[in-house]
Amino acid sequence: MSKKKNKNPYPAGRWPEWDPFTGKGKKPKDEPGEYRFIDIETRAVEYVGISGRTGKRIREHIRSGKLKKGCVVAHKSAKAGSSIDALRAHEKMKIQEHSPSLNRSGGGEGNIRF
Numbered sequence: 001m002s003k004k005k006n007k008n009p010y011p012a013g014r015w016p017e018w019d020p021f022t023g024k025g026k027k028p029k030d031e032p033g034e035y036r037f038i039d040i041e042t043r044a045v046e047y048v049g050i051s052g053r054t055g056k057r058i059r060e061h062i063r064s065g066k067l068k069k070g071c072v073v074a075h076k077s078a079k080a081g082s083s084i085d086a087l088r089a090h091e092k093m094k095i096q097e098h099s100p101s102l103n104r105s106g107g108g109e110g111n112i113r114f
Helices: 054-064 084-098
Strands: 033-039 045-051 071-077
Touching: 033 054, 033 084, 045 054, 045 084, 054 071
Parallel strands: none
Antiparallel strands: 033 045, 033 071
């Protein structure tokens, strides 16, 4: 009996990036998805998050000061029909992979609604 793998809830391809401080790049939509804060110089992933309204959540991080100048936001909208559980599992996997300095938990337990 084979073990069923968790399918990637995101389409293949590069993650678009957006610099909210210069406006350069592709601005995220208010759709379910994942986003990452990436240091421009080192390319280190500083934070990984998911949201039912990605663009809105990123704007909240800017207002709170969590997203600072010197970072860009890599983001991707989830595939249609992706489950919340699949998004949470992917977030958790990426937090474990990158060990982002701004994440306070292992991920996967956030309050996300579609």
